[in-house]
Amino acid sequence: MMRFLQQLWLNFLMIVILAWFGGYVLFIHQVRTQPNDVTRKADAIVVLTGTTARLNVAYQLLTEGAGERLLISGVNRVISKETLRQALDVNEKIMECCIDIGKQALDTVGNADEISLWAAERGYKSLLVVTSAYHMPRSLVEIRRMLPDATLLPVPAQDKSLDLENWWQNPKSMYILAAEFNKFLFSLIRARTESAVMSGDSN
Known part of the structure; x- marks a missing residue:
């Protein structure tokens, strides 16, 4: 009996590992092939x-008119707006009229909360979302949790420190992508669970 249970556990563990690895490969494929149409426009x-x-x-x-306003979410609290403007070499008039800085977010969940409050306050229904390609899937899940009715258009930025083309040959890239995949899974499961609970409450 004990041998049977051990074999059953090993089989289950093998299925979990294979399922995780399959999902990991699909996640990387999604990251590498996600749309990047910078010609799209949104409210902000x-x-x-x-x-x-x-x-x-x-x-x-912003300068190309893809959105009327820009929120930079998750800025370090000790960095002033002027310091950020100079560091990025941003036009002073554009910085004053059209760029907002959020300093409350400490992680991706915080980013989503900060973004949702900003968008709701200004009545924005569509957003161009900019982050690194590998970070985009989780960012969209978290923002959709907060803004389920908004249209989110991803614009992934290239991360030169991460090799997406030959990731299997780069231990650093494999580790970063695996860690992000695990975070994405957690965010996705939480979002689906919350959605199911909310649907149950509404029935």
Whole structure:
């Protein structure tokens, strides 16, 4: 009996590992092939801080008229608006008229909360979302939790420190992607659970 239970457990563990790895590969494929149509327009633009590339893409979208306003979410609380403007070489008039800085978010969940409050306050129904490609799936899940009726248009920024083309040959890339995949799974399960609970409450 004991041997049977051990074998049953090993089989279950093997299925879990294979399922996780299959999901991991699909996640990377999604990250590598997600749309990046920077010609799209929305009510506004939001960027989750993390790399300069993200900020540059978001600012370019703003100057090209892709959205009427930009929120930079998750800025370090000790950084002033002027310091950020100088660091990014942003036009002073554009910084004053069209860019807002959020300093409350400490993680992706915080970003989503900050973005949802900002969008709701201004009545925005569609958003261009800028973050790194590998971070985009989880960011969209978290923002949709807060803004279920909004249209979210992803604009992934290239992260030169992460090799998406040959990720299996780069231990650092494999580790970063695996860690992000686990976080994405947690966010997705939580979002689906909350949705199911809310649907149950409404019936």
